Amino acid sequence: MSEEYEGVGDPRLQAEGELALARMAWEGGDLSHAADHVAGALAYDPVLPEAHELLAKLAAHPDGGPGLFTLGDEVFLGTAVARAHVLAYAGEHAQALQLLISVQSHQVEGRWAHVPWVLDPDLPGRLPAQELGELFGRLVPALPDPVPQERREALEPYVELVRNSVLAHPDDPTLGWIGSMLIRRAGHAEEAAELAERAYAAQPSHMAAIAAGSAYRNLERWDEAEQAMRRALSHDPDNLHLRTDLGELLHTAGRSDEGLGWVEAVLEEDPDHESAFPTACGMRFERDGDLAHLVRLADHLREHPDNGHADRVLAQHCAAQPWLSGQSGPTESVIDVLFQVLEKEGEPGGGGSLRVSAPESPSAFMAFHRAVPGFVVEVTGVPEPDPRLTVPELYAKGPVKEVTRRVWTYAGVVAAPAVPPPDERVLEAVARVAAAPWRHLPAAVERASELAGLPLDDLLGVLVHPPEQPFGQAVAWPYWIRQVQALACLGIAWHAREQPWGESERREVLIDLAYGPEDWVTEAALLALVATAWVDEDARADVAELLAWRYMAAVKAAATRPVTLLDSLRHLVLAAPDLHPDVRALAEGRPYEGE
Structure with a gap:
């Protein structure tokens, strides 16, 4: 169904505007356009009394009726609602309910059924119990289980319809257990349990027992839920x-x-x-x-x-695992200061200075300057091992002997982008896919597939020239930059996917980023390596080794200086499939017997 009228301006004002146009068309004798605008008004405000008054006139007109609200291949939601009401005026209640339930299934939170004819206690008596049960059975699977509290009010007319239906057809057990499933989802678990038990007593069946068990489960009455489920199994072992x-x-x-x-x-x-x-x-x-x-x-x-x-x-x-359902938060001291500044001053316009004792992630400084561009940040020292150097420059051990690509370059202790800005279209594409967290790593990989085919140089450019953040709040900059970098690296993991992993350019690039100077880009590249291992079994052993050596380098560095990425890298390592048991033990804080 089309929802073209939704989400634009104030719904009540939009509905009244549509209604004004409908009245003009009605007074001019143009029933077709009047019907279109009434449907538009109902899409914005399904219970607007004046819209229903005009709809009743259109239904009663000799040239009106359901024919004014025809349904084609692309069904407008308001037209379906209007047709349902007109059918109800004509006494075609089964068809009317079927249409209304289709709309409700499409948009659960809409108050589509808050109308007198649905709430009429005599309505169920005009319909066979089997037909009512089939109608409820269409709505039940479309509803979340249970429906969130804030969306339940829209379903109250159906709850009342179930109650009235059971009263009108007290001897139909099927109607009872189907109705139980519906009202349970709408938040009436206690009533649902009673209704399902009555249905089971009238006619024992596995579906009635399941309905009872589900209601008891929602009530956390575990013993009764178990008994009901075992009853269900006795019917269908x-x-x-x-x-x-x-x-x-x-x-x-x-x-x-x-x-x-x-x-x-x-x-x-x-x-x-x-x-x-x-x-x-x-x-x-x-x-x-x-x-x-x-x-x-x-x-x-x-x-x-x-x-x-x-x-x-x-x-x-x-959901609760770092990096598996979204990027992990920043931990740099400069970001802590940023949050303190923003909490104290709101959205500062400029001015101020900050001294930090050592270089931190260049991306963290970038986030700081994007959020509060007037601040001056001074780095006063460089600890050992030098966080500006690559891992191969610091340690001879490990599978990576050289880093050839860098996205940051240093002039003393000050980092600057080492690659040019990307094309504007690439910025827009990355911003689009970075707009929300991912539900799990395979979903992140799937989302990043939209970046497949983008120029590799542009994706590298995004890492240090991120797009403007869409939230309009300075405090969002660190999270936005990290999210953009994560999705850009996941996009790099899609580069030239036809190449076998071990010989691929995408592997080389991600290794360069992961083994480069300490930065948020390190984490983003390691995430892309982990995600690759999750979806490509052939890459798992290689990725596990790469993650292990990069993590051990961070552990070694942390023995003599702070490594702000360390805990994040630990979580990334633990997320890698086929990780060596000794490395897992190290990351989990258990005894480690390796070098």
């Missing part, structure tokens, strides 16, 4: 989805080993089960924190891209 759901329930109730046992039993029958495999990966990750479980889930999702459950489980468990 070979249902692998049901057995997985019971395992999830037990896990959520605090019986993790027992819950995982149920899910693993499903996998013994179907090792690639669409629900059990993601669920087991998530449970195992919660049990031991080993990211290898999430990497396996990412592999599964790559092979089964339509598995929405796998995507949700992966996103859920990546």
Whole structure:
């Protein structure tokens, strides 16, 4: 459905404007244009009384009725709503509800059903129970489970319709359990449990038991939820989805080993089960924190891209992990000072000075100057090992012997871009893909695919000449620059993807960036290496070695001076598949027996 009228100005004012045009067309006898503008008014304000008054006139006109609101291949949302109401005026309530539910499924938060005919307690008596159940069954899968609190008010007419339907058809158990599923999603779990139990008592079935179990789960009444799920299984003991759901329930109730046992039993029958495999990966990750479980889930999702459950489980468990669902925050002292300045002075127009004892990430200084351009920052010393040098210049060990590409150049302690600014179109493309965090690393790689084919030199230029940030707040600059750098490096990981990883230019460039002077770009390049390993099994061993040596170089440097990137690098290393156990032990703070 088209939503072309949404999100422009004040909805009520827009609705009144459309209504004024509709009245002019009505008074001029132009029913078609009057209908178009009434539909526009309803799209902006579905309950505007004056729009409904005019709609009733159009419905009653000899040349009016549903024919004024025809639905083509591209359906305008307001037209569908208007047609539903006109059908209801004509007594075609089943068709009217079907249309209204289609609109509600498309935009759950809209108050499309807040009209008298839907709330009429006599309405369900005019329709067969089976038809009502089918209508509810169309809406249920379109709703989040549960619907967020702020969006539930829009669904209250359907909750009332369920209540009235059950009263009108008290002997129909199917209507009861389907209605239970709907009102539970709308936040009425207690009532949903009672409704499902009545349905089960009238006619025991696995669906009624599932409805009851789901309601008890929402209420965190774990024993009753388990009993209901076991009842469901007694009706359908070979249902692998049901057995997985019971395992999830037990896990959520605090019986993790027992819950995982149920899910693993499903996998013994179907090792690639669409629900059990993601669920087991998530449970195992919660049990031991080993990211290898999430990497396996990412592999599964790559092979089964339509598995929405796998995507949700992966996103859920990546959400709290640094770098797995968005860039990690900055830790430099100069950024701490920036936040203090902004908190004290708001959006300062200029002036002020700052002295720091050592060079920090050049990108951090860039963020500082973008946020408060009038400040003067002076670096008073250089510790050892020198953070301005590349890793090969500092340490002979490791797989990287030379860094040939640099995006920063130093004149004394002052860093400046070593590459020219990118083309404006590249800046716009990177800004577009950097506008939001990613739900998990494979999603970040997928998003960065929009940058595939952009000139490599331009992507390098973005790292030190970032686009303007879209938030309009000085405090956002550090986060924006880090996000832009992360997506630009992920874009570099798409460069010439036809080349085998081990011989590829993208590998060479990311290594140069990762092993260069300490900077936020280091983190962004390492993220791109980690993300590559997540989606390319052939790159995993190589990436694990590259991450390990870069992290150990940072650990060695941290023995004699602060390394602001160290904790971030630790998280990136721990996110790398196939990491050597000794390096993992070092990153986790456990005894390490390597060199």
